[in-house]
Amino acid sequence: MVETTLELKKIYSEAADFMPLNGTDYLEFYVSNAKQAAHFYKSAFGFSSLAYRGLETGSKDTESYVVVQDKIRLVLTSPLRSGTAVGQHIDKHGDGVKVTALWVDDATYAYETAMKKGAKHYMSPTVEEDENGRVVRSGIYTYGEVVHIFVERKEYNGIFLPGFRKWEARYNPESVGLKFVDHMVGNVELGKMDYWVKFYQEVLGFAQILSFDDKDISTQYSALMSKVMSNGNGRIKFPINEPAPGLKKSQVDEYLEFYEGEGVQHIAVATDDIIKTVTELRNRGIEFLQVPKTYYDELNDRVGPIDEDIEKLRDLGVLVDRDDEGYLLQIFTKTVQARPTMFFEIIQRKGATSFGKGNFKALFEALEAEQDLRGNL
Numbered sequence: 441m442v443e444t445t446l447e448l449k450k451i452y453s454e455a456a457d458f459m460p461l462n463g464t465d466y467l468e469f470y471v472s473n474a475k476q477a478a479h480f481y482k483s484a485f486g487f488s489s490l491a492y493r494g495l496e497t498g499s500k501d502t503e504s505y506v507v508v509q510d511k512i513r514l515v516l517t518s519p520l521r522s523g524t525a526v527g528q529h530i531d532k533h534g535d536g537v538k539v540t541a542l543w544v545d546d547a548t549y550a551y552e553t554a555m556k557k558g559a560k561h562y563m564s565p566t567v568e569e570d571e572n573g574r575v576v577r578s579g580i581y582t583y584g585e586v587v588h589i590f591v592e593r594k595e596y597n598g599i600f601l602p603g604f605r606k607w608e609a610r611y612n613p614e615s616v617g618l619k620f621v622d623h624m625v626g627n628v629e630l631g632k633m634d635y636w637v638k639f640y641q642e643v644l645g646f647a648q649i650l651s652f653d654d655k656d657i658s659t660q661y662s663a664l665m666s667k668v669m670s671n672g673n674g675r676i677k678f679p680i681n682e683p684a685p686g687l688k689k690s691q692v693d694e695y696l697e698f699y700e701g702e703g704v705q706h707i708a709v710a711t712d713d714i715i716k717t718v719t720e721l722r723n724r725g726i727e728f729l730q731v732p733k734t735y736y737d738e739l740n741d742r743v744g745p746i747d748e749d750i751e752k753l754r755d756l757g758v759l760v761d762r763d764d765e766g767y768l769l770q771i772f773t774k775t776v777q778a779r780p781t782m783f784f785e786i787i788q789r790k791g792a793t794s795f796g797k798g799n800f801k802a803l804f805e806a807l808e809a810e811q812d813l814r815g816n817l
């Protein structure tokens with residue numbers, strides 16, 4: 441397992457540039473109560489009201505609330521009646537991520553190129569217009585029922601997308617300092633990781649930048665394997681996990697069982713000040729996985745000098761790891777909906793471009809402790 445600057449640079453440059461992606465445009469969650477979910481992401485996670493679509497704007501079947509924090513936009517969508525595709529998705533999977541929207545310059549080109557390279561169709565290029573201009577969107581399936589929607593918005597000046605109106609709200613709590621989506625991880629079925637690695641390589645021109653096997657990511661009881669896919673400019677990173685055989689059920693197995701299929705396991709969001717962000721999140725009721733306090737006794741030997749006060753990190757449960765380029769700080773929330781499926785990671789990078797391999801063991805032991813409480817280990 442090598443994580444050197446030179447190698448990463450070489451691999452990034454190998455990512456094909458036939459599919460230029462500017463960044464993550466938005467993430468859409470299908471949830472059973474969008475109004476309440478939006479309030480949760482505002483009050484607990486520090487998002488603000490941005491846009492709304494529902495009965496008042498002529499949307500008869502679904503209602504969506506859009507919240508924003510710096511570059512992160514979340515769309516929370518619920519059905520307004522029975523028998524909708526959104527409702528069926530929620531019935532099967534519970535609340536979860538349906539759409540990872542990718543910001544492109546040309547959504548028609550992106551769709552046609554992806555389809556030519558073997559993608560599965562979700563949405564043909566569609567022009568949506570209002571008084572603020574036009575947006576073109578198109579979409580393809582990825583693992584499970586998750587889709588990538590390409591968003592071309594260079595001729596649009598509106599608040600979010602045509603069909604949405606500004607969501608005016610008196611209540612907009614202060615940001616907790618979340619800046620952008622650093623990476624988004626998918627859990628896929630046993631034996632399917634390499635299939636999806638190939639999909640990202642061939643259809644979207646991504647390169648595999650890292651790989652972890654069950655020797656890297658295993659505890660006494662369970663194991664998983666992971667490969668990290670990145671686009672050419674490194675702005676979009678999608679690690680993909682698959683379960684590996686172990687003595688007991690792994691966290692990926694538990695996810696697949698309760699999500700009833702493949703899907704998004706966690707969304708990592710970046711901050712410039714993890715101590716401030718996590719303190720604020722904790723004060724607002726967000727619960728985090730806790731590693732054993734002894735983790736911090738060995739921290740200095742493992743990662744060397746860092747700017748942060750280790751006592752503060754110990755109190756909050758923030759983890760640290762180092763690679764050739766620097767270090768990173770990270771922490772994981774408990775799952776954020778009824779089913780033990782999706783959670784968030786808060787990450788602060790101080791040079792490091794890796795994913796916290798040195799923390800995997802402590803982290804997975806913490807995850808398994810939660811699994812055990814649920815009777816799912």
Ligand code: FE2
Binds near residue numbers: 623625706708785795
């Ligand atoms: Fe992560």
